Amino acid sequence: MNVFRKVIRFYxxxxxxxxxxxxxxxxxxVKLFIMFAVLKVFFFPDLLAGKSPEEKADYVLENLAPPASGTEPSIQ
Known part of the structure; x- marks a missing residue:
């Protein structure tokens, strides 16, 4: 415990x-505040606000792994 107090006192x-x-x-x-508070408000809108849980799940499923361009998923 004495070592812990010495380290705390040192800092x-x-x-x-x-x-x-x-x-x-x-x-x-100040920079951290700008990055996390200000930039989040203006550049990262909440796209899922006001949606039901089912709509949120569908949105995530569609955008999680979109198919490669020019290819259609084959359903068999």
Missing amino acids: VEGFREMTVGRTLWAIIL
Whole structure:
């Protein structure tokens, strides 16, 4: 348990003493927010919203593995 506390204290003291590091962490967090919050809203629409479970299953089945171009699946 003592080793665990030493490791935690090492990182806590390291983050307290940072000067440039805090700015860099702030930039990283802003970039992550932009990537996951802003881009998701504008570039990844929810195509399955408002559909029934059967419609969702059909949509996934149709788009999961579309047939190769120019070939029809053979049903025997």
